Amino acid sequence: MEIGKELYAYREMIFSLVRKDLRGRYKGSVLGFLWTFINPLFQLIVYTIAFSFILPSPIEKYYLHLFVALIPWIFFSSSLQGGANSIMAAKNLVSKIYFPREVIPIAYVTSCFVNMLLTFVIIFLVVMISGVGLNALAIATLPLIMITEYIMALGLALLFSAVTVFFRDMEHILSIITMAWIYLTPVLYPLDMITNETIRKLFYLNPMTAVIEAYRDVLYYARVPEMNTLLVSFLFGIIILIFGELVFSKLKKRFAEVL
Amino acid sequence: MEEQYAIEVSNVKKKFRIFYDKGNDLKERILFRKRNYYEDRWVLKGISFRVKKGEAVGLIGHNGCGKSTTLKLLTKILYPDEGEIKLSGRVSSLIELGAGFHPDMTGRENIYTNASIFGLTRKEIDTRLQEIIRFSELEEFIDNPVRTYSSGMYMRLAFSVAINVDANILLIDEILAVGDTNFQKKCFDKLREIKAHGTTIVIVSHALEQIEQICETSYWIENGLIKDSGTPKLVHDRYLKSMEEKRNQQLTIQHEEEQKPEEKPELPAFCEKTAIRMGTGAVWFTHAEMQNLQKEKQYIFRTGEQIRLILEYETETDGLQGNFGYGIFREDGLHCYGTNIFIETGKCIALQRKGRIEILFRNELLPAKYFLDIAVHSHDGIIFDDIRQVLTFAVTSEKQDIGVSRQETTFSWG
Structure with missing residues (x-):
């Protein structure tokens, strides 16, 4: 609990790192901050063309089906991979100055999160234009879905950022894991494409399954997601977060010696 | 911790692991398993001292004696292997200046980033902003990107932020060599002012006269132990004398080595070989x-x-x-x-x-x-x-x- 108090005292550092990351990312480019929107927009255009003409999918409005799942997934996977590397990347700060070390992965994941939120502007636009429409009750559950995903991503980022400092191979192992993980999560396809009942049940052992399904329920099907599964995911996220912080707080004392 | 003390260090020990030949990847670990030896080097072998609130102390000693490690332990960048360190109040360290500066951002934006790393909230930074800018003497340039600054300007800005944090404990490592002589004097005056306001200060420096001017006590650290402590001037005299003796010993050894034969035949033994x-x-x-x-x-x-x-x-x-x-x-x-x-x-x-x-x-x-x-x-x-x-x-x-x-x-x- 001590750490919570300390992080609160250092909240401005988190904000300013997030700001620096978001603004620094496109600094110097002509379009600047607009890239935050242009990037996903063109991604969507490409998917639409690809899956309408080149590789037509039996799923109706497949581009939307994919897009509403892919954006949250990208947030998750970049938090995981970049977050794992975040302490190493902030070597100079960590070895020279004191601040609660958790600030670094928190700021990283938060900046990815804010990036996703900004992309949601595009998602909402597309959802409305495509004729799916927004269900107000369903939209109301969106914050819970996002928070669930955020704490899961944060827990894992804490865990792996600390481990990576001592075990540098983690970075490469994680890139393989995330590559496989996207196929073990119904991002590119709907879960009911899996006909084998047992295997489909196994998919729910993956905490991201429920999260991605929930996003799709809200934004593609315009319906309220199944709250029970979502709550289980939420609790699971809390457990990951606590575990991640436990490992992190154990390892953080020796960061400066190893870096 | 007793009320009157700001810092209490009791019997602190710290070791570093020195790898002789660090094989990091699996291949090296398996092939050269025997080479993977390391040694624990005790940098601090049991250091204890206390600093009263509002007091300034100096840590001196030759390079590698453990004084910077002590300072890093005080800032909690490192943690002791044994012993205990207690600090009361907000700690600010002038060990690394300009942490987190982003070259493309303006001086003003960087003040916010940098100050936030010291744990200041936005409101706190707002109230200090004018003073920081005034102290850095960068009024005209404050809205230019930091990459356009000279290194002196950069350090001035960084120093101004660090010193305006209003810490209860200020830790300083060898950095009073910022900018030109004028600015150095200004920094020093500011330090005195901060001290007069009750801030506890710990300085690591080779500039002994600076310590003498501002500190009440000096700790001479040698080989990871406190060798001597007391009034700075007296400790420093003893320290200098011992350094002198060491140097003389080296000179004598060097001299005798130079005296060793390999002389030209026409030069008799009493001559230097370079004669x-x-x-x-x-x-x-x-x-x-x-x-x-x-x-x-x-x-x-x-x-x-x-x-x-x-x-x-x-x-x-x-x-x-x-x-x-x-x-x-x-x-x-x-x-x-x-x-x-x-x-x-x-x-x-x-x-x-x-x-x-x-x-x-x-x-x-x-x-x-x-x-x-x-x-x-x-x-x-x-x-x-x-x-x-x-x-x-x-x-x-x-x-x-x-x-x-x-x-x-x-x-x-x-």
């Missing part, structure tokens, strides 16, 4: 030696100490008149002094087959390495024997006066 010999050879030196007043051979003299220079010569010619002299050159070639018998007495001396000359002089030269030249000429200037750099010697001094040689000085006032 240069000239002359007709009608008279030749057989020995040269520098001694203290106790007639002991010596290579290191203090400023103000008497030096005896013994010269021995031989000749096979009878009835020669000779003029003996010596000269002293500083290592960089400066001719410091030179004289001979004729200059001193107005006459030459009659030479015997074997003879010995004793020259006594008071060394007023200041610390440096010197060469001694000796020569014997005829009364009309023919060089019999002339050995340049026949001996080398070093001068040390406890006083801090500067220049080539000492001038006995007295100050009086009233």
Whole structure:
């Protein structure tokens, strides 16, 4: 609990790192901050063309089906991979100055999160234009879905950022894991494409399954997601977060010696 | 922790793991398993001290003694392996200036980032912003990107942020060398002001006089232990003296190594191997030696100490008149002094087959390495024997006066 108090005292550092990351990312480019929107927009255009003409999918409005799942997934996977590397990347700060070390992965994941939120502007636009429409009750559950995903991503980022400092191979192992993980999560396809009942049940052992399904329920099907599964995911996220912080707080004392 | 103390360090030990040959990947770990040895090096072997609130202390010691490690432990960048450190209040460290500066962002934006790393909230930064900008003297440039700053401007900005954090405890590592002399003075005045407001300060520095000016206590750390502590001036005098002795020892060793053979055949053993010999050879030196007043051979003299220079010569010619002299050159070639018998007495001396000359002089030269030249000429200037750099010697001094040689000085006032 001590750490919570300390992080609160250092909240401005988190904000300013997030700001620096978001603004620094496109600094110097002509379009600047607009890239935050242009990037996903063109991604969507490409998917639409690809899956309408080149590789037509039996799923109706497949581009939307994919897009509403892919954006949250990208947030998750970049938090995981970049977050794992975040302490190493902030070597100079960590070895020279004191601040609660958790600030670094928190700021990283938060900046990815804010990036996703900004992309949601595009998602909402597309959802409305495509004729799916927004269900107000369903939209109301969106914050819970996002928070669930955020704490899961944060827990894992804490865990792996600390481990990576001592075990540098983690970075490469994680890139393989995330590559496989996207196929073990119904991002590119709907879960009911899996006909084998047992295997489909196994998919729910993956905490991201429920999260991605929930996003799709809200934004593609315009319906309220199944709250029970979502709550289980939420609790699971809390457990990951606590575990991640436990490992992190154990390892953080020796960061400066190893870096 | 007792109320009156801001810092309490009790029996702190810290070790670092030194790998002899670090094999990091699996291949190396398996192939060269035996090589994967490491050694635990204890950098701190049990340090304890307490600092009262509002007090300033200095940590001194030669490089690698553990003083910077102590400071890093105080900031909680490192954690002790044993022992305990207690601090009360907000800690700010001037160890790394300009942490997190982004070159593309303006000075103003960077103030926010940098100050936030010290744990300030936005509101707190807002209230300090004007003072930070004013102190850095960068008013005109504050909205320019930091990459356009000179390194001096960069450091000024960074220092201004760090010093305006209003910490209860301020830790400083060797950074009072910021900007030009004016700005340095300003920083120092600011430190005093901060101290007057009750901030506890710990300084690590080689600039002993700075510590003397601001600190009540100095801790001399050596080999991971506190060797001495107390009033800065007194501790520093003892510290300097011990450093001096160490240096002398090294000089003596170095000197003896330089004396070792491998000499040219024409140079006798009493000469440095770098010596240069000239002359007709009608008279030749057989020995040269520098001694203290106790007639002991010596290579290191203090400023103000008497030096005896013994010269021995031989000749096979009878009835020669000779003029003996010596000269002293500083290592960089400066001719410091030179004289001979004729200059001193107005006459030459009659030479015997074997003879010995004793020259006594008071060394007023200041610390440096010197060469001694000796020569014997005829009364009309023919060089019999002339050995340049026949001996080398070093001068040390406890006083801090500067220049080539000492001038006995007295100050009086009233």
